[in-house]
Amino acid sequence: MATKFILEFEKPIFELEQKINEMRSLDNDLDIGEEIEYLEKKMEDLRVNVFKNLTRWQRVQIARHPERLITMDYIKNMFEDFNELHGDRKFGDDHAIVGGIAKFQGTSVMVVGHQKGRDTKSNLYRNFGMPNPEGYRKAQRLFRLAEKFNKPIISFLDTPGAFPGIEAEERGQAEAIAHNLLVMAQLKVPILIIVIGEGASGGAIGIGVGDRVLMLENAWYSVISPESCSSILWRSWDFKEQAAEALKLTAPDLKKYNIIDSIVPEPVGGVHRNPTQMFETLSKVIREELDKLMSIPIDVLVPMRREKFMNMGVWKQG
Amino acid sequence: MAWFVRSKKNIEKSQHRDMPDGLWTKCPSCNEIIYKAELEENYFTCKKCDYHFRIGSNDYINILLDEDSFEETNTDIRSADPLKFVDTKAYSDRLKVSNGKSKLNDALTTGTGRIDKREIVLACMNFSFIGGSMGSVVGEKFLRAGLQALEKRVPYISIAASGGARMQEAALSLMQMAKTGAVLAELAEAKVPYISILTDPTTGGVSASFAMLGDLNIAEPGALIGFAGPRVIEETIKKKLPAGFQRAEFLLEKGFLDMIVKRREMRKTLIEVLNWLE
Numbered sequence: 001m002a003t004k005f006i007l008e009f010e011k012p013i014f015e016l017e018q019k020i021n022e023m024r025s026l027d028n029d030l031d032i033g034e035e036i037e038y039l040e041k042k043m044e045d046l047r048v049n050v051f052k053n054l055t056r057w058q059r060v061q062i063a064r065h066p067e068r069l070i071t072m073d074y075i076k077n078m079f080e081d082f083n084e085l086h087g088d089r090k091f092g093d094d095h096a097i098v099g100g101i102a103k104f105q106g107t108s109v110m111v112v113g114h115q116k117g118r119d120t121k122s123n124l125y126r127n128f129g130m131p132n133p134e135g136y137r138k139a140q141r142l143f144r145l146a147e148k149f150n151k152p153i154i155s156f157l158d159t160p161g162a163f164p165g166i167e168a169e170e171r172g173q174a175e176a177i178a179h180n181l182l183v184m185a186q187l188k189v190p191i192l193i194i195v196i197g198e199g200a201s202g203g204a205i206g207i208g209v210g211d212r213v214l215m216l217e218n219a220w221y222s223v224i225s226p227e228s229c230s231s232i233l234w235r236s237w238d239f240k241e242q243a244a245e246a247l248k249l250t251a252p253d254l255k256k257y258n259i260i261d262s263i264v265p266e267p268v269g270g271v272h273r274n275p276t277q278m279f280e281t282l283s284k285v286i287r288e289e290l291d292k293l294m295s296i297p298i299d300v301l302v303p304m305r306r307e308k309f310m311n312m313g314v315w316k317q318g
Numbered sequence: 319m320a321w322f323v324r325s326k327k328n329i330e331k332s333q334h335r336d337m338p339d340g341l342w343t344k345c346p347s348c349n350e351i352i353y354k355a356e357l358e359e360n361y362f363t364c365k366k367c368d369y370h371f372r373i374g375s376n377d378y379i380n381i382l383l384d385e386d387s388f389e390e391t392n393t394d395i396r397s398a399d400p401l402k403f404v405d406t407k408a409y410s411d412r413l414k415v416s417n418g419k420s421k422l423n424d425a426l427t428t429g430t431g432r433i434d435k436r437e438i439v440l441a442c443m444n445f446s447f448i449g450g451s452m453g454s455v456v457g458e459k460f461l462r463a464g465l466q467a468l469e470k471r472v473p474y475i476s477i478a479a480s481g482g483a484r485m486q487e488a489a490l491s492l493m494q495m496a497k498t499g500a501v502l503a504e505l506a507e508a509k510v511p512y513i514s515i516l517t518d519p520t521t522g523g524v525s526a527s528f529a530m531l532g533d534l535n536i537a538e539p540g541a542l543i544g545f546a547g548p549r550v551i552e553e554t555i556k557k558k559l560p561a562g563f564q565r566a567e568f569l570l571e572k573g574f575l576d577m578i579v580k581r582r583e584m585r586k587t588l589i590e591v592l593n594w595l596e
Contacts, residue, residue, distance in 0.1 A: 162526075164546030164554050169564055172574050173545035174525035181499030182506070182531055201483075202495060202526040202545065209496045223483045223492040223523070228550075233405035233485060247488040248401050257400065259489050306500040310461055312493035313454030314400035 005066050009050060009058055010269070016043040051268050054218075056244040056253075060226060062218040063197045067272035070129075071098060071113030071156040074196065077279045078286070079104050079111060085142060087134075091171060094135030096127045096159070097207065099142040104154070105287060107294075110146035112139050112207060113156030116197070130163035131203060133176035139207045140180050143187055152190040152290055155207045160225060162203030177206035184209035185306055190293035192286065195219045195251075195260070196271075211305045212289050213259070215251040216282075217266040221259070222249035259312065345369050361581040370538050370581055372518055374420070375427035375442035378477055382585050383440070387432035391466065392459045396423050400454070401488055409486035412448060420446045424455035425480065428463035430470075434589045436596075438475050439467035443524070445479040452524050453484035457494030460528060464501035464512075473511040473592060478529035481547070482522015495527035502531050511595050513588070516566070516575070517541050534576045534591060537566035538584075543574075 006014045020039050023032055054062070062068070075082050079102040087093040099112035114131065117123030139155075146153045162173055184191060184207075191210030199208070199221030215221060224232075229247060230239035248254075251263040264285050267274035293301065343352055347369035357364075361381055362371040379388045396413075403409040417423065425447040430439055441463045443450045460476070467474035483491040505512050514532025516525070519542035526545050529535075537543060544564035552559055562568050569575045579587045 162545060164550045166551065166555060166559070166563070169544050169546065169551065170572055172530075172572065174521075174543075175530040175574050177526040177545070178495075178499070178528070178530035181496050181527055182503050185496070185500040185503035186507070201492060202523055205492055205496055206526070209499065221492075222489045223487075224485055229405075229485055235406075239405075243405070246401070246403050246405060247485075249488060254489055257490060259493055306503065309493065309496040309500045312497055313457050313490055314398050314487075315395050315454045315458050316398040317395050 007058070007061050007065070009054075013043060013047050013050060013269075016046065047268055051270075055241070056220075056248070056250050057226065057241040059218045059250050060198075060220050060244055062270040063220050065270060065272055066118075068197055069271050069275055069278065070116045070118070071158060071196065072115060073275065074156060074279070074282065075100075075102065075111055075113070077275070078283050079109070082111070085145075086138070088137035088141055090137055091134045094127075094132050094138055095125055096129050096131040096163070097135035097139050099139060101151075104290065105283070107290060108149075108151045109154055109290075110142055110151050111154045111156070112142055113196075114159040114204075114207070116158060127163060129159045129198075130161055131159065131206070132163050132165070132168045133171040133173050136162075136173075136176035136180050136206050140176075140183055143180075143183060143191075147187050147189050150189060152192065152294060153187070153210070154192045154194065154286065154290075155210065157193060157195040157199045157204045157208050157221070158197035158219075159200055159203045160198050161200040162206065174202075177202045180206045181209055185309065186302070188298050188302060190290070190296070190298075190301060191305070192289050192293065194264070194282070194286075195221050198225075200225050209305070209309065211293050211301060211308070212261045214262055214264055214285065214289070215254060215260045216264050216271065217251055218270055219251060220244075220249040221251075221254055222247045257314065363581055368539060368580065370518060370540060372445055372479065374444045374446055375422075375477075378442050379427075379429075379431065379440070381581065382588065383431040383433055384435065388429050388440070389431065390427065390429040392428050392462050393423060395455050395458055397453060397455050397487070399486070400490060401486070403486040403488070405486075412486070416447045420444060422447050424459070425450045425452065425484075426456040426459045428459045430466070433585065433592060436589075436592045437470065437472045438592070439463050439470070439472060440475050440477070442477040443479045445481075445519070448484060448486075449482075450478075450480035450524070451482060451484035451491070452480060452494050452527075453487040453491045454494065456484075457491075457497045460494075460498050461501045464498075464505060467512075468501075468505055468508055468510050471508070471510055473513060473595060474505060475513045475515065475588070476528060476532075477515045477517060478520040478524050479517045480520060480522070480524035480529075482524060491523065495523050498528040499531065502528060513591065515584070516543050519543070521545065521547055530574070532576075535574065536584075536587065537569065537575050537578050538581055539566055539578050541566040543569050 082102040084100040116129035117126040193210035195215040226240040226244040229243040345364040348367035516537040
């Protein structure tokens with residue numbers, strides 16, 4: 001896929017690509033087919049090599065890529081008959097969390113997720129994917145609705161954090177998130193969590209408690225963003241790369257600590273390089289996961305979910 | 319007209335200090351010079367302005383529980399520094415310093431005890447231990463204490479004092495929020511009472527998990543309670559916050575607390591609540 005946004009570490013690949021394109025547009029009389037073929041192979045090798053050895057900070061950049069797929073892209077392309085449901089019935093409708101009823105390959109599901117924007121205008125509308133309390137309360141309402149009608153829940157995580165604003169505090173951001181943690185531990189329907197981009201802090205886990213937690217290869221998930229961590233612990237914004245390393249916030253890191261269950265591979269270069277391939281891969285994974293979860297009796301599944309989170313953490317005793 | 323009026327200026331972080339050594343201390347709120355023995359007698363609150371000093375688990379145990387009834391549990395759980403976290407200092411060194419200074423093994427003390435002869439399980443945070451931050455140890459101890467209350471079918475009382483999740487354990491810390499939620503789900507279903515006491519400060523991952531999930535949420539006067547810290551909010555909105563913002567009185571007005579109880583009244587209130595629950 002053609003891309004307008006080139007990350008710093010992608011530049012050598014992009015330059016090669018440009019060179020190849022230039023050569024292609026040259027006069028056909030010249031016999032440079034072999035040369036092009038050689039360069040193409042070189043470019044592919046370079047691409048594979050660069051993306052195999054990403055630093056944690058580079059992954060964070062991919063997770064935030066302006067063209068990265070966002071929740072509604074997945075909903076539109078992998079689900080049918082989506083009907084968005086709005087509002088928390090208490091205060092308002094938060095635009096940073098979307099949700100609704102949908103069919104996934106014939107299965108009725110409730111799908112919920114953080115929603116970022118694509119450009120300045122839509123990002124302002126979506127508050128950059130930073131929910132207010134009514135967003136978490138809307139999510140909870142939809143979760144309860146799913147439970148009432150016995151439909152599994154799929155929740156997409158992609159937020160730079162819950163919104164830290166005056167009104168958010170006035171309306172109880174902490175209580176809204178806390179209550180979701182309790183409710184999600186109780187819901188008597190299967191819950192599948194997928195971290196698709198940024199999983200920042202309480203704002204992410206506020207819709208992130210489930211039976212299975214999947215994470216896209218280049219997504220990140222942690223207690224704080226590398227920038228804020230740098231600002232607090234290093235007292236400067238300049239240590240974000242070190243902070244990203246220290247936080248061990250990538251999918252492979254989290255798999256190691258049993259915080260996530262599995263990693264969903266992305267197309268080389270990131271989701272945005274080949275959305276079609278991503279939808280195919282993820283659809284297959286969701287189908288498998290849903291089938292597995294739906295085959296487990298709910299009175300077994302809920303205690304398993306609690307056990308899963310109760311086991312999280314690393315400490316020493318004695 | 320503001321919804322309530324406070325005489326005291328708001329969020330000046332530097333005014334909060336741990337109790338300095340020496341015979342005398344100064345009230346950070348009204349600058350009254352207080353004789354320390356007198357301060358202790360007065361539940362570590364200022365006689366003049368009722369400012370509630372930050373205190374740790376030992377003092378809360380003395381103030382709230384029946385004499386000599388406390389038996390500490392889970393004393394041998396310690397942080398393993400799973401991520402080998404290093405910022406300007408190694409996390410393992412920060413732990414050592416905190417261990418030495420506070421004589422605590424982490425930011426949460428758990429145990430069983432009695433309040434007016436009624437058995438309870440207590441989980442009390444210590445702000446002096448890395449800002450009362452919640453990492454794996456705090457989560458695990460909160461869980462075990464909760465399960466003990468569940469097993470004994472006695473009320474579970476927590477006292478929060480925390481800046482939030484412990485950054486040095488990154489995603490593992492974040493998961494502790496869900497962990498505390500999971501054990502409280504168990505208690506809720508078994509109808510085992512859970513009382514949350516929120517003290518100064520209760521913010522971040524602790525306010526957004528167990529501290530806000532009490533059957534009763536009780537705060538001390540003036541306690542800073544919120545999701546985002548005042549500094550973060552000010553940086554986001556590029557404005558000064560109004561006086562009294564995120565203080566217990568503010569949260570009570572907004573509907574997130576059942577009551578505000580002065581420290582000197584807290585034991586009496588708990589007795590009445592436990593009595594009602596019986």
